[in-house]
Every structure is written in C-alpha cells, then in structure tokens.
Amino acid sequence: MTSFHPLTVSQVENLTTQSVAISFEIPAHLQSDFTFQAGQYITIKHKIHGKEVRRAYSISSAPAVSGPQASITVGIKEVAGGAFSPYANRYIQKGDVLEIMPPQGRFLYAPTSAPVHILGVAAGSGITPILSIAKSVLASGSKHTFTLIYGNKSPQDVMFSSEVETLKAAYPNQLKIQWVYSQAKEENSLFGRIDTAAINYLLKNIDTDPFDAAYLCGPEGMIKTATESLEKAGLATDQIHYELFTVATESTTEAGEATESALTAGNIAVEVTVDGETSTIEMDAKTILLDAIIKADIDAPYSCQGGVCSSCICKVTKGSASMIKNQILTDSEIADGLVLSCQAMVTSTEIAVDFDDV
Ligand SMILES: Cc1cc2nc3c(=O)[nH]c(=O)nc-3n(C[C@H](O)[C@H](O)[C@H](O)COP(=O)(O)OP(=O)(O)OC[C@H]3O[C@@H](n4cnc5c(N)ncnc54)[C@H](O)[C@@H]3O)c2cc1C
C-alpha cells in the first residue's frame, strides 16, 4: 500500500513558461499497481539537496479503456519558492527515474455505460484531474457530455491548452468549453474569475441541461463559491465533488488555534500498524501523530501533510485523537474512527492506529 516504485520519465513537455507535463512509463509488472480512476493523483518522492520531499500530482491522462496503461502523465505548475515544483519544471528530463507511489485519492469519476452530463470547473493547475475526468467521460459513449469552465490569468497561462482544443475537435458535439481570464479580455471568454456570476452565466447561456455531477478543482475560494452557486442552481451536495491542492492561509491560522485546544499533557504510547507490521513508539502530546510516526521511521503513507490529499488516513482502534482540520472525512467516517494522521492530535494517554484497515 505504502510502497514507492521507481518509474522512468518517458516524456517531458513544456505546457507554459511555468508548467510542465511529465509522463512516466508503466512497466508490465506494475500494471495492476498503477491502474487508476480518473481524478486520482500520484505521490512523487524525491531528494532535493539531501532532503526528502513528497508531493501529490493529479493524473491528467485518461485511464486505459482496454489493454495496458502504457504511461501516466501529470502536469506540474511552478510555485514560486517551492521545494519541488521549480525543480520539476527546470531539471526533470526524459530518462530520469523517480520514486512514485501508486494512484490514490477520493476525487473519483467512475465511468458508466448510461449517458451522463458532467460539469468540470477548473482554475490553473486544477485542470489536471478535470482533464482526465473529461477524457474518461467523453470516451464512455457518444451520448456522454462534458462541459468545462476553465479559469486562468491569460491564454498564455493555460495548462494543457492544446490538449483541451484537441479534445474539443475530437468531440465537437459532446464537449462545451467556457474560458475565463482574469487578466486578458478575449473574444468568447469571460473576464474575471470563476465566481457566482461566471457560474450563473454558464448555467443560463452555455449549458442549460441539468448536470448529473460537477467536479471542481482549484483554489479553496473558487471551490466554495462555485459549490454555493451550483447548490443554488439545484445540484445536491453529493453531486458536487471537489479536490483541493492547497488550503487557504486563513484555514492554517484557524488550525493553529485548534492545535492548542486539542492538547493533552505528557507522553503518549502509540501502537502503529502499517502493512501488517505493528510498532510501538512514544510521542509527545504536542506533536502531530504523523510527525511522530515519520520521526520514528515507520513507513506510513502520506503526501501533502496539509490535510488535503487523504493519503495519511488511519483508523484509531484504541484511544482517541482530534483533528486540527478536516475537509476530507465525513461524519460517519470519523464516527468509525478514521482520522487524517497529518492533522491528528492525540487526546488519550494511549492510542493504537491502523493504516491498513481504512
Ligand atoms: C491531491 C493533490 C493533487 C495535486 N495535484 C497537483 C497538480 O496536478 N499540479 C500541480 O501543479 N500541483 C498539484 N498539487 C500541489 C503539489 O502537491 C504541490 O503542493 C505544489 O507543486 C507545490 O509544491 P512545492 O514543493 O513546489 O512547494 P512547497 O515547498 O510545498 O510550498 C512552497 C509555498 O507555496 C505554497 N503553495 C503550495 N502549493 C501551492 C499552490 N498550488 N498554489 C499556491 N501556493 C502554493 C505553500 O503553502 C508554501 O508557502 C496537488 C496537491 C494535492 C494535495
């Protein structure tokens, strides 16, 4: 479950001046590990200046419909000052070998044979999982339809623009696209951000047919606004799916405050089960559970360490923990004992957690 596999970079393509598409070859013996569903992400593990970094990247390529999955592609946008994305944009080359964890994630589109009408809402690098979902929907049948609203600063900043255009040419009657630019006025495009007005414009002018589901990926503010607009337009909460790449700064501040209130004092005995092996460690009550597990060199799964990717979920089988923040687990999953270990503060003097039983 937690293992990384060395995969060879088979192609590197500059998408914009600040983003790159990187494809990895999937060897025959790893086919079953790297089978994925549209919407999922991989975790890349790499050492930069001697320090290990792990980062999640959504898959932009489509799952193989039949036959082997020859490759998997991700799109990486450079974040100024970031540890990995500038490195990926500047230095990764065809032939490099990187450590990759098999696809994970709960932002999923499951193809159906019955026709569906799906909305994709993407901003910036948020296009990556939406593109995979769009390809998967459109390839499922000639009555399957997809409408994309895609926001960027300007046409020069659009990741995967030629792939989106190629898709439009291949499925002229099944795919509708509404471009939105915040810093460029272009014909047939909306000026501004993807906000309530943009979503309402789309629903009233571009596509008036009811959607079966909506998939959203972009900044937290956009997801919140788009969700509210779609709910007002009649979509049920369970028809709206979203993926966050990072959380807004305000949430981090709130989280800091929550950490303080969740503390207990003293040392805690922790039993950790990963891949069938149980280890016992001791941790300080002020430490986040995942941090203590990593420090003890236990190979638990994790990626973002920010409470957004879901790869660090474990089950509390004894004792208790509370989460600093949670935008992933449902109330019933929490009632079942699941926690995001990267957000978990232990609230009992003993705790047992299981990463396998999730
Ligand atoms: C499930 C999931 C899927 C993801 N998929 C993609 C993807 O398809 N393409 C992609 O480019 N990225 C994606 N990301 C984001 C990616 O994992 C990294 O967080 C991002 O590349 C920055 O990493 P870094 O090491 O360069 O920056 P870091 O060293 O981690 O961060 C540097 C600074 O930038 C801030 N920051 C981090 N990410 C962002 C961001 N996206 N926008 C603005 N500020 C940020 C951090 O808070 C920090 O202050 C995904 C994240 C998750 C959780």
Ligand code: FES
């Ligand atoms: S490591 Fe991403 S949610 Fe915990």
